[in-house]
Amino acid sequence: MATSKWKRIVIKVGSALIAPNRDGCSRQYLLSIANFIVRCRISGIQTVLVSSGSVAAGSHLFKDADTSSMTVKKAMAAAGQTEMMATWDKLFDFSTAQVLLTHADLRNRYRYCSVRDTLEALLEGGILPIVNENDTVTTDKLKVGDNDNLAAMVATAANADALIICSDINGLYTANPHKEKDAKLIPNVYEIDQSIYNMAGGATSSVGTGGMKTKIEAAEKAVSHGIDTYIVDGFNENSFNQLLAGENPGTRFHPHSSPMQDRAHWMKHTTKEQGELIVEDSFAIDSESEEELLVPQDLVDVTGEFSVGDVVLLKKENGEELAKVKTNYSSCLLNFVATQDNEHISQQLDDTEEPLISEKYISVMDKNTENKNTKNK
Known part of the structure; x- marks a missing residue:
């Protein structure tokens, strides 16, 4: 010991x-x-x-x-x-x-x-x-x-x-x-x-x-x-x-x-998802990148109520969980984004220079960051 x-x-x-x-x-x-x-x-x-x-x-x-x-x-x-x-x-x-x-x-x-x-x-x-x-x-x-x-x-x-x-x-x-x-x-x-x-x-x-x-x-x-x-x-x-x-x-x-x-x-074990961002099944997340490019065109639906800075779950339409992410916008605004003309909304958001999400934790990272022994005794 x-x-x-x-x-x-x-x-x-x-x-x-x-x-x-x-x-x-x-x-x-x-x-x-x-x-x-x-x-x-x-x-x-x-x-x-x-x-x-x-x-x-x-x-x-x-x-x-x-x-x-x-x-x-x-x-x-x-x-x-x-x-x-x-x-x-x-x-x-x-x-x-x-x-x-x-x-x-x-x-x-x-x-x-x-x-x-x-x-x-x-x-x-x-x-x-x-x-x-x-x-x-x-x-x-x-x-x-x-x-x-x-x-x-x-x-x-x-x-x-x-x-x-x-x-x-x-x-x-x-x-x-x-x-x-x-x-x-x-x-x-x-x-x-x-x-x-x-x-x-x-x-x-x-x-x-x-x-x-x-x-x-x-x-x-x-x-x-x-x-x-x-x-x-x-x-x-x-x-x-x-x-x-x-x-x-x-x-x-x-x-x-x-x-x-x-x-x-902190992202994995301390935060709790306050809602979900639903993206198209074709959406691919980059596990190597520090930042994630999520544009309005990718957003299909939003569930739950959350505020700017809350952690939410990023999921595909088919239910596959992709990552925990920190959102830069409230659920109210993102709901509006998901239901509006994407090209027009994209231009407005581009003008703010604020991405939809600013931080992520990907479940598959466990295998890369945690070294687990396999024997209990």
């Missing part, structure tokens, strides 16, 4: 560890995690904490309310977030900082870079960033949905060396160990393929929103950026002792030896 080479890590802690009984925050399992963070800092390892738990921590304050209501859940998050932060703050003798994010903050390149700069400034100042999704204001369209994937995005933005995901079991098993006696722990994963996802099953905790599947999704995001990733038993103090001793206490997902470039990684 490369523990001795870690300079910066991200550790993700779930709701089941924060509020195991949904009766406010508990320090029962957090003490060993806080001690691990302190020991990392003493060793010169900068740490970012991604902490779920605001909804679970605030749920006991709304016992008579309709807990299935999204409005009530947002209120739980608002009340529970302060309790969660206060609990963490009491466990450290150094400063902490609250960082609340939505997916909208990460999928916009300028805001993503701003988040990265803020994390960098906090870490350089010796302050522990405590990150959570902003459940109080987020919507289905704006949310990441689980803090496993959020932790991977944060690890990428922070340029971390390792991502440690705390679970209620000590890693990935061949089957659900709570149900199958013959399930075996997989200590090392070198390639994340469909066979790995098939082992994930569903969530094992009644408190959290994620499961093993989201942890594997997070690992896939992280390792493609060269980030060592671990799933460990967060309820077991020895997990953290083993990590600091250079041992693997759970499942280690080995990073790719040739990580994706930052911008391509």
Whole structure:
């Protein structure tokens, strides 16, 4: 293991560890995690904490309310977030900082870079960033949905060396160990393929929103950026002792030896398509070119609602997906372009000297930018 080479890590802690009984925050399992963070800092390892738990921590304050209501859940998050932060703050003798994010903050390149700069400034100042999704204001369209994937995005933005995901079991098993006696722990994963996802099953905790599947999704995001990733038993103090001793206490997902470039990684793993541009079946995309020439004559249809600078999916009429692209025009204008006289529109757009799209990520680039080993053991 490369523990001795870690300079910066991200550790993700779930709701089941924060509020195991949904009766406010508990320090029962957090003490060993806080001690691990302190020991990392003493060793010169900068740490970012991604902490779920605001909804679970605030749920006991709304016992008579309709807990299935999204409005009530947002209120739980608002009340529970302060309790969660206060609990963490009491466990450290150094400063902490609250960082609340939505997916909208990460999928916009300028805001993503701003988040990265803020994390960098906090870490350089010796302050522990405590990150959570902003459940109080987020919507289905704006949310990441689980803090496993959020932790991977944060690890990428922070340029971390390792991502440690705390679970209620000590890693990935061949089957659900709570149900199958013959399930075996997989200590090392070198390639994340469909066979790995098939082992994930569903969530094992009644408190959290994620499961093993989201942890594997997070690992896939992280390792493609060269980030060592671990799933460990967060309820077991020895997990953290083993990590600091250079041992693997759970499942280690080995990073790719040739990580994706930052911008391509952001396009693939952080952005979400806000709509689609449909082009003629004869349209050919140039995988070698940095820029893509997409003219109004190529545009057949536009689906979804999006703004200037959003990422959309470029597809052929036959359904073939070509690339993720960053659009320079809104869906409203491009809908107009697709239904008007192309020659006249082309001349007008030429006058603006602004291409229809300015950036792309092509799915086939995976084979060129990611070096994957083929053996899991």
